[in-house]
Amino acid sequence: MQNLPTHTAKTELQLLVRGLVYAPGDASYESEAAAFNLATRHTPDLVLAAVNADDVVAAVKWASARNMSISVQSTGHGAANAITDGLLISTRYMLELSIDPEEQSARVGAGIRWRDVLRAAAPHGLTGLHGSTTDVGVVGYTLGGGLPLLGRKYGFASDHVLAFDLVTPDGELRRVDLVSEPRLFSLLRDGKGNFGIVTAMEFSLFPAGQLYAGGIFYDGVHAKDVLAGFRSWTRDLPLGASASLAFLRLPDMEEVPAFLRGTFVMHLRFAWQGSEAEGAALVAPMRAAAPVLVNAVGPLPYDRVDEIHADPQHPVPVREGGMLLKGFGPGLEGVLLDLAGPDSRAPLLLTEIRLMGGALAEPLAGAAAGADCLGGRDAGLSFFTVGIMAPPIAHLVPEAIEAARAALKPYGTGGTLVNLHGHLASPDLAASAWPEELRGKMAAAKAEFDPKNLFRHGHAVLPLVQEAAAA
Ligand SMILES: Cc1cc2nc3c(=O)[nH]c(=O)nc-3n(C[C@H](O)[C@H](O)[C@H](O)COP(=O)(O)OP(=O)(O)OC[C@H]3O[C@@H](n4cnc5c(N)ncnc54)[C@H](O)[C@@H]3O)c2cc1C
Numbered sequence: 001m002q003n004l005p006t007h008t009a010k011t012e013l014q015l016l017v018r019g020l021v022y023a024p025g026d027a028s029y030e031s032e033a034a035a036f037n038l039a040t041r042h043t044p045d046l047v048l049a050a051v052n053a054d055d056v057v058a059a060v061k062w063a064s065a066r067n068m069s070i071s072v073q074s075t076g077h078g079a080a081n082a083i084t085d086g087l088l089i090s091t092r093y094m095l096e097l098s099i100d101p102e103e104q105s106a107r108v109g110a111g112i113r114w115r116d117v118l119r120a121a122a123p124h125g126l127t128g129l130h131g132s133t134t135d136v137g138v139v140g141y142t143l144g145g146g147l148p149l150l151g152r153k154y155g156f157a158s159d160h161v162l163a164f165d166l167v168t169p170d171g172e173l174r175r176v177d178l179v180s181e182p183r184l185f186s187l188l189r190d191g192k193g194n195f196g197i198v199t200a201m202e203f204s205l206f207p208a209g210q211l212y213a214g215g216i217f218y219d220g221v222h223a224k225d226v227l228a229g230f231r232s233w234t235r236d237l238p239l240g241a242s243a244s245l246a247f248l249r250l251p252d253m254e255e256v257p258a259f260l261r262g263t264f265v266m267h268l269r270f271a272w273q274g275s276e277a278e279g280a281a282l283v284a285p286m287r288a289a290a291p292v293l294v295n296a297v298g299p300l301p302y303d304r305v306d307e308i309h310a311d312p313q314h315p316v317p318v319r320e321g322g323m324l325l326k327g328f329g330p331g332l333e334g335v336l337l338d339l340a341g342p343d344s345r346a347p348l349l350l351t352e353i354r355l356m357g358g359a360l361a362e363p364l365a366g367a368a369a370g371a372d373c374l375g376g377r378d379a380g381l382s383f384f385t386v387g388i389m390a391p392p393i394a395h396l397v398p399e400a401i402e403a404a405r406a407a408l409k410p411y412g413t414g415g416t417l418v419n420l421h422g423h424l425a426s427p428d429l430a431a432s433a434w435p436e437e438l439r440g441k442m443a444a445a446k447a448e449f450d451p452k453n454l455f456r457h458g459h460a461v462l463p464l465v466q467e468a469a470a471a
Contacts, residue, residue, distance in 0.1 A: 004066065010046055016058040019051040019093065032090055033083075035076025036135075039317035039389035042079065044071065044088035051093050053165060053173055053199035060197065061171030063087045064454055070169070071457040072197050074111055074137035078144070080320065080423045083457045089197060091139070096200060099124060105162060107202045110139045117205075118302055126205040127302055129157040131419075132244075132269075132309035139198050144419035144459070145190045145374050147382065149213075149271050149305065150206075152358030153240040156374060158189035159364060160204040168196040169450040178367055186371035187445050190434065192418055192459040194442060195449050212279025213271035213308050214297035220264030222290035223247065223341045224333075229289025230268065230353075231328045239358035241282055242271040244309070246352040247340035251388070255314070259294075264342065266290075269308050270297055317389040318349075320422035321401035323432075324413040325353070327380025332411050339404050340385075346400040347393035354382040373442075375415045375435045383408055384420045398425070418459050433459055443467050 004012075006023045014021045022029040023046055032049050033042040045068070048059050063070050069086030073079065096109035097116055101124040106117055114130035117138060121127055129148035131141060146157025154160070163177040166188065176184045188195060218226050230245045237243060245268055252262035268286050272279040276299050283297050296307070306313070325332070338344065340351035356379045364372045376382075385404055387397030402425065416433050424430040431439060439461055446453070447463035462470060 006045060009066075013046065013048065013059060013062055013087075016062055017048060017050065017055040019049045019055045022047045022049070033073075033088055034315075035073065035079030036315045037076060037079045037318055038315050039319060040076070040079040040082050042073070042083040042088060044083050044086055046086075047088045047090055049090045049093055053094075053167065056089060056091075056167045056197050056199050057171050057173050059087060059089055060167050060169065064169060064171060064452070067452060068454070069456055070197075070454045072110075072193050074140050075113065075135065076315075077133075077136045078140055078419065078458070080421070081458060086454075086457070091137075091197070091199075094199065099126070099205070101126065104205045104207075105202055106205055107200060108138050109200050110137075110198055112138050114138055114141070118305070121205050122208065122302060124205075125208050127208040128203070128205050129154055129160060130305070131157075133306055133311040133313070135306070135311075135313060138203075139201050140192075141419060142201065142203065143188060143190075143192050143198065145376060145417055147354070147360070147376075147417055147419060149308065150240075150242055150273060151360045152242050152355065153273060154206060155359035155362060156189075156376075157203070158374065161185075161189060162202040162204065164188055164198045164202075165200040166196050166198050169452070169454050173199070178371075182371060183445065184449070186368070186373045187442055190374045190418060190438075191442060193455055193457075194446055194460055196455065208302055209273050210275060211271065211273055211300045211302060211305070212276055212283075212298065213300045213305070215270070215294075215308060215310065216268040216283075216286060216292055216297055217260070217294040218266040218268075218290045219293050220247070220266055220342050223266050224337060225290040226266040226268070227333050227336060229286060231333060233285045233289070234328075234355050237282070237355070240273065242269075242355065244269040244352055244354035246350050247336075247348075248350055249348070251349070255312070265293060267310075271305075271308055317394075318386050319389050319397045319401060320384065320386045320420075321405060322382065322384040322420035322422050323405055323408060323416045324356070324376055324379035325381040325383050325408065325411045326378075326413055329411050332408075335407050335411070339407060346404070347396045348385050348387045348400055348404070351385045351404070352383070354384070356380055356382055373438055375433065375438060376417050379413050379415070382417060382420060384422075398423070421459070424459070430459065431461075434461070440464075
């Protein structure tokens with residue numbers, strides 16, 4: 001903080017904003033900085049719990065004048081790396097939310113979670129493009145592309161953004177849409193927090209219709225058959241159907257249903273917007289792939305979509321890692337079984353492959369054509385793995401994730417999804433979140449909009465000038 005005593009800095013900033021400012025030692029400093037991922041402990045110089053866009057504008061101008069780094073957090077679901085300095089702006093109290101049933105769209109403040117959107121949209125027969133858990137923040141998720149549960153039918157969440165309200169590093173509040181700011185608009189749709197803080201976002205909703213979805217559990221001893229079944233089943237799966245398969249080593253904890261505690265299981269996740277008869281026929285081959293332990297696929301109300309993936313609903317200490325795969329190449333099944341199958345001793349709680357393709361592979365059309373800034377359209381599968389960062393295995397997890405990445409490299413596209421990238425263990429790994437050409441575009445724009453590299457935490461590209469100097 002450029003030789004500014006913390007109490008002076010806190011008082012200065014507090015006089016400019018309505019939200020509360022916290023410094024280390026304040027009673028609520030830890031809880032305001034806390035992330036969903038308990039393995040990541042943020043220790044910024046100051047935390048501002050912003051309540052509106054004016055707070056964000058004032059805080060960004062103030063920090064920029066002091067050359068102080070700025071970071072942003074909503075839920076902390078994406079807190080892969082710790083923030084250790086500067087000003088952390090928490091958006092969790094920015095809870096604006098409105099639905100326009102005529103236009104089939106929503107406007108949300110930066111603190112809104114997907115769960116809030118689904119609740120507000122349901123009475124209008126509408127739904128949104130949330131991912132595997134609705135506990136995630138709508139804005140942070142969408143700024144990382146947003147891989148939705150129904151992605152193969154509708155594409156990435158960021159394909160359907162209509163406008164952002166963005167506070168750029170110079171402290172200006174801009175309306176960013178395809179007409180007013182086409183370049184920033186396209187970069188933001190996979191650019192995470194590189195270009196400032198999004199205070200609100202507008203995006204399309206979709207008719208909810210009927211959902212046929214859920215999970216099938218198999219005993220892990222059948223991993224080989226289930227994986228082989230998944231491979232041949234997904235080859236012909238209609239583009240509108242979504243599927244993922246997880247190897248799960250469930251801990252002996254109260255949060256896990258009693259009959260699954262301490263077991264190794266395979267978990268198929270399936271979602272189809274359509275009739276029960278269609279859905280049942282589609283999933284039938286997977287019901288026959290191996291003996292089924294629990295069959296929980298069926299008609300599902302939208303307020304229960306979190307049951308499909310059954311992601312944790314409470315903060316947990318984890319290390320995550322992900323990458324994109326070309327698809328089921330020869331030998332991939334063997335590698336996955338070695339990594340996570342019945343004989344694996346890797347300390348990984350979950351290892352997942354999610355089917356890509358369908359609308360996820362389609363480049364933007366219409367007025368947005370050619371402005372596509374999203375990595376991941378070329379992937380056949382998304383790979384993601386998670387380990388619990390708690391004794392006695394915590395020290396083994398990072399190595400196991402890197403070993404998985406290395407083993408899968410021959411099958412990779414070379415890219416990752418920003419959202420499912422996981423811990424940024426090295427600058428090279430961080431850079432792989434975007435294809436090279438896109439990273440160049442982002443670095444050039446960063447040099448223009450954030451020349452001082454104030455937004456340098458988390459998934460950040462270096463401004464072009466600094467990138468050249470570093471090289
Ligand atoms: C259990 C679980 C399941 C998940 N499932 C999916 C999934 O199915 N599909 C998918 O795509 N992703 C998924 N994710 C990843 C998730 O989308 C990302 O972690 C996302 O960043 C979460 O956004 P957040 O705002 O909730 O998190 P935060 O940790 O609060 O934010 C993460 C990052 O987003 C950026 N950001 C957040 N808010 C703003 C803002 N207002 N302005 C500018 N930048 C901002 C910042 O770079 C910030 O560091 C999952 C994560 C978890 C933990």
